[in-house]
Amino acid sequence: MKGKSTKQAKRTSFDFVSLVGIALAFTAILGGQVLEGGHVGSLLQITAFIIVFGGTIGAIMLQCPPRTFFHGLKLAKWVFFPPSLDQDALIKQVVAWNGVARKGGLLALEPQLEEQKDPFTHKGLQMLVDGAEPEKIREALDVEIATYEKHHLDASKVWMGAGGYAPTVGIIGAVLGLIHVMENLSDPSKLGAGIAVAFVATVYGVGSANLFFLPIANKLKAIIEQEVVMREMLIEGLVSIANGENPRAIETKLQGYII
8 A cells, every 4th residue: 555545535536516516506597597588698797796796705804814715715626626535545554554563563664654745644653653652642633633624614614604795795785776776766777777786686695605605615514524534534543553453453443434
């Protein structure tokens, strides 16, 4: 194995289901509009777009520290290119490490360190090679997991927050459109534009929240939870090696993490 699973864990693959989901959402909404005799162009309102998305982005930037805001944007790529988390490969890797340690001692694992590209894995294996007590390994890595999880979950809240603000900003856009209508009651030629902005702004706000922002936030949370489980598996494996458990017992224990 020799570090192969670590590289696999960081390799990404395209999530085709997410693309299909977005395409289906657009098709359903635009198709419904056409089936009802409407025109797709009537849903394209630059004023409503600026109000809803500009207002939502501004609110999120106010809510989040800059580091969290930009990290949240960066994590959005996981919707289409999530990290590949291979639990079976991790179990095989841990069992292989255990075999090396049982034959040559913990110091025999030192050559494996150079092959670990993941800092978390490298740190855990380094502590194991250095002869750290099992509970010290668990304690140190548990702290890292907690920090990692909080950092990423805070970033996912960027999208969760957007899903909360967008409908409200859409209502603001609707009210602004109606104000424009009321100001031009004497000029019927301007009423249509105001009413269009009012309704389209609501569509943009509610639609973007429930079709994009909230699903993205929930998908990121699910991926983060999967990564945390992978790290917990690694900790359990390293601690088991430090305790001198046999390969079969380690494999059975780690397989309990797989659903």
